[in-house]
Amino acid sequence: MSVLSTLAEYLSHSSxxxxxxxATLIALCASLLGTTIVLKRLSFIGDGLxxxxxxxxxxxxxxxxxxxxxxxxxxxVLVAIILMGGNDNKRIKGDAAIAMLSVGALALGxxxxxxxxxxxxxxxxxxxxxxxxxxxxxxTLSDADVIMCxxxxxxxxxxxxxxxxRIFSVTFDENFASATGIxxxxxxxxxxxIIAVVIVLSMQLVGxxxxxALIVFPVLSAERIFRSFFSVVLSSGVIGIxxxxxxxxxxxxxxxxxxxxxxxxxxxxxxxxxxxxxIIRKG
Amino acid sequence: MAQIxxxxxxxxxxxxxxxxxxxxxxxxxxxxxxxxxxGSGKSTFMKCVLGLEKPVSGSIVYGDGLKQKEIGxxxxxxxxxxxxxxxxxxxxxxxxxNKLGFRPFFGKKEKERAKEAMEKLEITxxxxxxxPELSGGQQQRVLxxxxxxxxxxxxxxxxxxxxxxxxxxxxxxxxxxxxxxxxKITIIMVSHDLEAAKKxxxxxxxxxxxxxxxxxxxxxxxxxxxxxx
Numbered sequence: 385m386s387v388l389s390t391l392a393e394y395l396s397h398s399s400x401x402x403x404x405x406x407a408t409l410i411a412l413c414a415s416l417l418g419t420t421i422v423l424k425r426l427s428f429i430g431d432g433l434x435x436x437x438x439x440x441x442x443x444x445x446x447x448x449x450x451x452x453x454x455x456x457x458x459x460x461v462l463v464a465i466i467l468m469g470g471n472d473n474k475r476i477k478g479d480a481a482i483a484m485l486s487v488g489a490l491a492l493g494x495x496x497x498x499x500x501x502x503x504x505x506x507x508x509x510x511x512x513x514x515x516x517x518x519x520x521x522x523x524t525l526s527d528a529d530v531i532m533c534x535x536x537x538x539x540x541x542x543x544x545x546x547x548x549x550r551i552f553s554v555t556f557d558e559n560f561a562s563a564t565g566i567x568x569x570x571x572x573x574x575x576x577x578i579i580a581v582v583i584v585l586s587m588q589l590v591g592x593x594x595x596x597a598l599i600v601f602p603v604l605s606a607e608r609i610f611r612s613f614f615s616v617v618l619s620s621g622v623i624g625i626x627x628x629x630x631x632x633x634x635x636x637x638x639x640x641x642x643x644x645x646x647x648x649x650x651x652x653x654x655x656x657x658x659x660x661x662x663i664i665r666k667g
Numbered sequence: 668m669a670q671i672x673x674x675x676x677x678x679x680x681x682x683x684x685x686x687x688x689x690x691x692x693x694x695x696x697x698x699x700x701x702x703x704x705x706g707s708g709k710s711t712f713m714k715c716v717l718g719l720e721k722p723v724s725g726s727i728v729y730g731d732g733l734k735q736k737e738i739g740x741x742x743x744x745x746x747x748x749x750x751x752x753x754x755x756x757x758x759x760x761x762x763x764x765n766k767l768g769f770r771p772f773f774g775k776k777e778k779e780r781a782k783e784a785m786e787k788l789e790i791t792x793x794x795x796x797x798x799p800e801l802s803g804g805q806q807q808r809v810l811x812x813x814x815x816x817x818x819x820x821x822x823x824x825x826x827x828x829x830x831x832x833x834x835x836x837x838x839x840x841x842x843x844x845x846x847x848x849x850x851k852i853t854i855i856m857v858s859h860d861l862e863a864a865k866k867x868x869x870x871x872x873x874x875x876x877x878x879x880x881x882x883x884x885x886x887x888x889x890x891x892x893x894x895x896x
Contacts, residue, residue, distance in 0.1 A: 421750060546771045553761045557742065561809075563717040564765045564817040565736035610799035612754040627828055 394636050402530045406647070407628045408536035410586045414595075415602035415624025416544050417579055419617050420555045422603045428482050429467050430596040433583050435486035436463045436633060438515055438592040442493030444499045453584070461580040468576035516593045533585065540578055544617075547571065552613055590643030598624065601650035608654075608661035627653055670821060670853055671716060676725035677712045684723050686712065686874045691881040693870070695731065695820070697849050698854045699861075700864040702872045707711035707875035709857045710743070713825055736765040739818030739852075741810050743825045749799060755809050756794040762816030777816075784812040788842055802833030803821065805837055809840065815846065822846070824856040828863075836860075839865060859871050 392648040394400045397536045421430060440459040492511060525533075544551065553561040554571045562568045586595050598650040631646030635652060638645075669692040677687035682702040686708035687832035693699055714720040714728055718735055739762070751880050762784070767812045785791045795803075798806065807827055816824055824843070846866050847854045858864065863872055864884070871887045874882045882890070 423747070425747060472776070537729065549761065549764060549767070549771070552757065553751070553764050555756065556748065556753060556761065559742040559743065559745070560740050560762075560813070560817075561764070563719055563740040563742070563823075564738065565734075566764055607752050610728070611752050611800075613752055613757050616752045 391633065392635060394500055398488040399525070400636065402525045402527075403642075404632055406525060406533045406630065407632050408625045409533055409640075410582065411598055411602075411624040411646075412621050413425030413540040413578075413582045414586055415535050415619065415620045416540065416605075417575070418574060418581060418601075418603040418624075419597040419606075419613075419620055420551055420608075422554050423581065423598050426468070427596065427600050428465070428479060428486075430487035430579065430583065430599040432467065432482040433464055433580060434587065434595040435458055435488045435564050436460055437580075437584050437587055439489030439493035440547075441587070441592075442497050443516055446496050452610035457581065460584050464564055464580035465573060468572055496578050500507040514591065516591050517585070536581065536585065540582065543574070543578065546652075547574075548617075551575070590646055594643050594647045597647040597650055598628075601654055602627065605650075605654045605657040608657040609664065623657075670697075670731045670862065671726045671727065671729055673716075674725055676712075676715065676722045676727055677716050678708045678709065681722045681885055683724060686879055687724075688753075689872070689879040689881070690724070690873065691870075691872055692819075693832050693853060693855065695853055696847070698844075698869045699856065700868040701857045701874060702857065702859070702861060702864060703874035705733075709874050710825055710856065711822055712874055713855075713857055716773055717823060737818055737820045739814035739816075739822045741807070741814045741822070741824040741827055743829070744806070751798060752805055753798050754794070754799060755790060755801070756781065756785070759790075759794075759807070759812045759816060760857060761892055762813035763800045765817055781812075782817055784815040785813065787846065788812045792807055802832050804838060807835075807839055811839070811842070814851075819850070821853045824854065825855050826859070828858070828860065836863075843867075858882065874896075 418430075421427060426486040437456055437460045440456040441452055444455040447455075449455055460653060463485070467485075497512060534652065537649065550561075550566065550571055553566055554575075555569050558568050583595055586598055590598060603616065605623050606620040610616045610619055627649045628646055631649040634646035636643045671691075671692045671693045673689055676689040676691075677684045680687045686703070689712065699711065701709050701799070711720065715722045715741060717738060720786075740800060748858070760773055760777060760781040763773060763780055766777060766780075767773070782791070785794060789806065790808050790809055790812060793801065793809070798809065801809065810846065811824075811827070814824075822843075827843070828839055841861055843854060843856070846852050847867075868884045870881065870883050873894060
């Protein structure tokens with residue numbers, strides 16, 4: 385009973401409710417996009433982009449830009465477009481480039497923070513730690529943040545619904561799609577911009593090191609059990625929401641770090657899905 | 668006017684020409700085999716015909732009212748597809764995408780078209796099955812059904828029987844031949860299989876080197892006994 389009453393008490397705070405709303409929405413967007421990223425074998429792009437976003441954030445901090453998003457967002461979008469450009473056949477060799485870029489950005493960001501400490505970054509290691517692993521800033525969201533997040537998530541979900549058939553075609557077989565007159569480049573561009581936006585947004589939830597977990601885990605879990613594209617997309621969204629929700633509740637109840645808890649719930653669900661999938665195949 | 672006509676086409680990678688002097692003319696209902704050694708530029712040539720790549724020089728023009736959106740294509744299988752979670756019907760209907768225009772979802776017409784394509788390729792009973800679980804021959808028939816959804820005029824096939832067992836090969840050839848004869852759909856196929864070429868083709872295009880040869884099957888057999896390599 386004491387657990388439930390603690391929970392009820394926490395939920396009476398608007399900040400906790402806001403955090404829950406934002407977290408589940410971001411997780412939903414990430415897991416939807418994750419289906420095309422993972423199935424196209426681009427999982428590392430999510431990882432690479434989040435490190436680039438970290439690098440950009442460090443530069444913004446050093447330059448003492450008050451609205452850091454104005455620098456971080458354009459930089460990440462630009463890199464996303466560059467990385468996702470080119471068609472399937474050319475992109476395969478890009479994994480080394482992504483690895484290079486992602487560690488490069490990470491190193492540069494940290495280096496800059498250390499060389500040019502300013503009043504705001506007095507506590508370098510604490511700062512870096514919270515950007516990398518997520519911070520409690522998810523609990524101090526303003527109403528404007530929440531509204532922006534809601535609007536954005538609705539747009540992402542709408543995009544996914546309206547373009548569902550095209551996304552399927554571009555994900556499954558780009559060669560065929562463009563040969564039959566589908567404008568693959570346009571859709572790839574749209575998808576990369578949205579991925580960049582979602583990654584930058586979710587940095588405040590789980591931090592830049594753990595973002596790719598939100599993108600890859602739900603779809604991988606769904607893939608263990610389901611066999612059609614539609615059911616994988618749908619269940620991946622559901623799993624994403626479930627994990628973010630339970631993860632945040634758990635982190636509040638046991639006072640554990642939010643981002644890490646959410647990711648661990650994802651890992652747990654994946655393990656369960658592997659087992660369930662094996663049982664279904666056998667049966 | 669021919670459906671597809673190529674004049675002095677040369678294809679290659681990064682400006683380096685691997686095959687040149689290609690002149691050809693394809694009319695409705697033709698069955699063209701494109702033969703040549705590995706790396707001779709067959710697939711690249713195919714991509715030029717599809718408009719996915721530009722030829723290094725020369726021109727390929729569509730005639731007879733043929734539009735880009737009316738071409739069906741069976742690409743070589745990519746590694747992504749081998750364990751892609753999708754059902755047969757999802758894949759087949761995705762071929763109708765170029766008929767949608769600005770509509771977001773498939774309607775009755777597209778569903779009907781996909782159903783017909785599946786019937787033609789005898790995969791109706793596989794409709795709810797998952798693509799990675801199918802055999803190689805079944806997978807090719809699924810992709811062929813998808814290509815059929817995309818076109819009523821021209822079908823381009825890039826080594827459709829590669830990696831299939833002889834029985835599945837024969838089955839696929841028969842299906843393609845039937846589509847060619849019954850639906851009057853033009854077939855353009857890249858293949859290594861000269862025996863099949865002699866059996867089914869109306870025209871043969873040999874690609875490789877400076878001078879590529881385009882001729883009817885009978886000329887081809889008469890000139891070199893159907894033996895190229």
